Amino acid sequence: MALPPIACSLSAAEYRERLAAISKVGGSSLINVEERPRHTVLHFRSSAKTRDELQTIVAQEAACCAFLDLSLGTSDEELVLRIAAPEEARPIVDGLVRSFRGGD
Numbered sequence: 001m002a003l004p005p006i007a008c009s010l011s012a013a014e015y016r017e018r019l020a021a022i023s024k025v026g027g028s029s030l031i032n033v034e035e036r037p038r039h040t041v042l043h044f045r046s047s048a049k050t051r052d053e054l055q056t057i058v059a060q061e062a063a064c065c066a067f068l069d070l071s072l073g074t075s076d077e078e079l080v081l082r083i084a085a086p087e088e089a090r091p092i093v094d095g096l097v098r099s100f101r102g103g104d
Contacts, residue, residue, distance in 0.1 A: 025053040026100030039084035
């Protein structure tokens with residue numbers, strides 16, 4: 001089975017807007033980031049607002065970047081976002097993580 005192309009369908013303005021939303025939720029709720037060999041796991045403080053924001057981000061990313069595999073779950077009292085992608089897309093995953101951490 002062929003993998004989807006590693007490309008984002010957002011315009012430059014849409015991309016900046018998305019990264020700003022990601023940075024906002026990360027700035028208010030991100031607790032920890034675990035880098036694993038084939039995926040990254042982000043931990044957030046649990047609240048209904050954060051869950052809604054993360055669910056929106058997961059749905060939006062699925063629509064524009066089909067090569068990303070994002071899943072949102074819970075662990076203990078935290079929300080857990082898992083991001084997996086082909087190795088060639090690692091720079092994109094790293095960029096998302098930087099945005100969650102409030103970087104550019």
